[in-house]
Amino acid sequence: xxxxxxxxxxxxxxxxxxxxxxxxxxxxxxxxxxxxxxxxxxxxxxxxxxxxxxxxxxxxxxxxxxxxxxxxxxxxxxxxxxxxxxxxxxxxxxxxxxxxxxxxxxxxxxxxxxxxxxxxxxxxxxxxxxxxxxxxxxxxxxxxxxxxxxxxxxxxxxxxxxxxxxxxxxxxxxxxxxxxxxxxxxxxxxxxxxxxxxxxxxxxxxxxxxxxxxxxxxxxxxxxxxxxxxxxxxxxxxxxxxxxxxxxxxxxxx
Amino acid sequence: xxxxxxxxxxxxxxxxxxxxxxxxxxxxxxxxxxxxxxxxxxxxxxxxxxxxxxxxxxxxxxxxxxxxxxxxxxxxxxxxxxxxxxxxxxxxxxxxxxxxxxxxxxxxxxxxxxxxxxxxxxxxxxxxxxxxxxxxxxxxxxxxxxxxxxxxxxxxxxxxxxxxxxxxxxxxxxxxxxxxxxxxxxxxxxxxxxxxxxxxxxxxxxxxxxxxxxxxxxxxxxxxxxxxxxxxxxxxxxxxxxxxxxxxxxxxxxxxxxxxxxxxxxxxxxxxxxxxxxxxxxxxxxxxxxxxxxxxxxxxx
Numbered sequence: 001x002x003x004x005x006x007x008x009x010x011x012x013x014x015x016x017x018x019x020x021x022x023x024x025x026x027x028x029x030x031x032x033x034x035x036x037x038x039x040x041x042x043x044x045x046x047x048x049x050x051x052x053x054x055x056x057x058x059x060x061x062x063x064x065x066x067x068x069x070x071x072x073x074x075x076x077x078x079x080x081x082x083x084x085x086x087x088x089x090x091x092x093x094x095x096x097x098x099x100x101x102x103x104x105x106x107x108x109x110x111x112x113x114x115x116x117x118x119x120x121x122x123x124x125x126x127x128x129x130x131x132x133x134x135x136x137x138x139x140x141x142x143x144x145x146x147x148x149x150x151x152x153x154x155x156x157x158x159x160x161x162x163x164x165x166x167x168x169x170x171x172x173x174x175x176x177x178x179x180x181x182x183x184x185x186x187x188x189x190x191x192x193x194x195x196x197x198x199x200x201x202x203x204x205x206x207x208x209x210x211x212x213x214x215x216x217x218x219x220x221x222x223x224x225x226x227x228x229x230x231x232x233x234x235x236x237x238x239x240x241x242x243x244x245x246x247x248x249x250x251x252x253x254x
Numbered sequence: 255x256x257x258x259x260x261x262x263x264x265x266x267x268x269x270x271x272x273x274x275x276x277x278x279x280x281x282x283x284x285x286x287x288x289x290x291x292x293x294x295x296x297x298x299x300x301x302x303x304x305x306x307x308x309x310x311x312x313x314x315x316x317x318x319x320x321x322x323x324x325x326x327x328x329x330x331x332x333x334x335x336x337x338x339x340x341x342x343x344x345x346x347x348x349x350x351x352x353x354x355x356x357x358x359x360x361x362x363x364x365x366x367x368x369x370x371x372x373x374x375x376x377x378x379x380x381x382x383x384x385x386x387x388x389x390x391x392x393x394x395x396x397x398x399x400x401x402x403x404x405x406x407x408x409x410x411x412x413x414x415x416x417x418x419x420x421x422x423x424x425x426x427x428x429x430x431x432x433x434x435x436x437x438x439x440x441x442x443x444x445x446x447x448x449x450x451x452x453x454x455x456x457x458x459x460x461x462x463x464x465x466x467x468x469x470x471x472x473x474x475x476x477x478x479x480x481x482x483x484x485x486x487x488x489x490x491x492x493x494x495x496x497x498x499x500x501x502x503x504x505x506x507x508x509x510x511x512x513x514x515x516x517x518x519x520x521x522x523x524x525x526x527x528x529x530x531x532x533x534x535x536x537x538x539x540x541x542x543x544x545x546x547x548x549x550x551x552x553x554x555x
Binding site for chain 2: 146
């Protein structure tokens, strides 16, 4: 369980995020939604314990995330940044195996986890390929495999934090990845992602956190309750006759 | 065995004392120094590339070597009697290299884009070598090595004492190889790297200090020998893969071999005249660098 209490982040005088307060049960999928620059990525980094908040705290099983020893935290919390590129010829297998670095070989059979992760993202044919030769979509799958390897074993113990994981994936692979993530959440994983694809979101049994201007909390809860036309207009500063907004609600209710 | 004065095994074994002196006092320390410096620069280069997440980084290109040369030159010029022993000079070069690395890091910022990195290095190098040249003009002293020594590199000064100083690089190299797993993980983004349980700052600092120390030792002994730290790690990566557990030791071995070959060439190509070894490494290295640069620019688009 993750408990966020009065979380704020300020840089100088400027408020960047918060105040945010919410509670997330284990085996739950939280999508963080908001305009560009609303602080989605910032919040994910705070939740992953990679940055310290200015006020309030984030507790993972009653323990402040920032207070955890880095290696201990790495065993429970996986994090995927919005993007990363490389110029080094690591093979797909070598890249994915980086996710196993925090885990002891004795408690975590590296070989089995690798095989399972690679198969679940259908990367088998690419195993020995160099990551620098891959297409954008292939590399994104490899990055996902790396972070999945980190939280694969006993998912009910772990938290996975993904910053726009579906970027540059085609629709078929998006379906595959969403299915895979849903299965992991069913198995007990706590998943937090930042996304712009809230149009498709109500398909899943998700929780949504809607961030407004300067990272303020506009809404938290079930998508149908949080993503109302008026809340979206506030969060994204949209005109009332915004075509996108009309399309979203036409798809949803039509 | 090759050099300006031809030596021959049978004569040496028969007790040719002049030949034995050349072998033991001149050639052997020189070959060993070449190997240690070449290996050290190549391994340091591989680490700098991992650290900056960029295969075009190199201790000489990003200014570390220039800073080390400047510090060593100041050390020799300011107090020739007190400080002109290899240990002090190596220490000063280490501090110079360290200062410059932090400077370059500060200039190019966290994500260290390629162009800022290379431009910062270029500027720092130009300033450092200009100052070395200035010191060379102002200080009329036998002990001050020529500007060519610092900018092109030379193994002329190789004695056993220098070899002993160069051996200091081995424990540093060992420590860097011990950090191979963290260097692998640096292929990820900064925050992903931290999310694996590493303290990004601590590891950066450790690698920088070790690399500056190795580069400082190398530069204080042989001047700035360019491109070894750039092309050898690259060749090793193509041949043996990017995992630092294998890359670092193999880069060391390949760097040592390349440098010994380049040194043999520098002594024999125009014998009895000797060409600075940096000329040979630059002639091989610069075209490879340009090819790499073009490739990277293409892939960045």
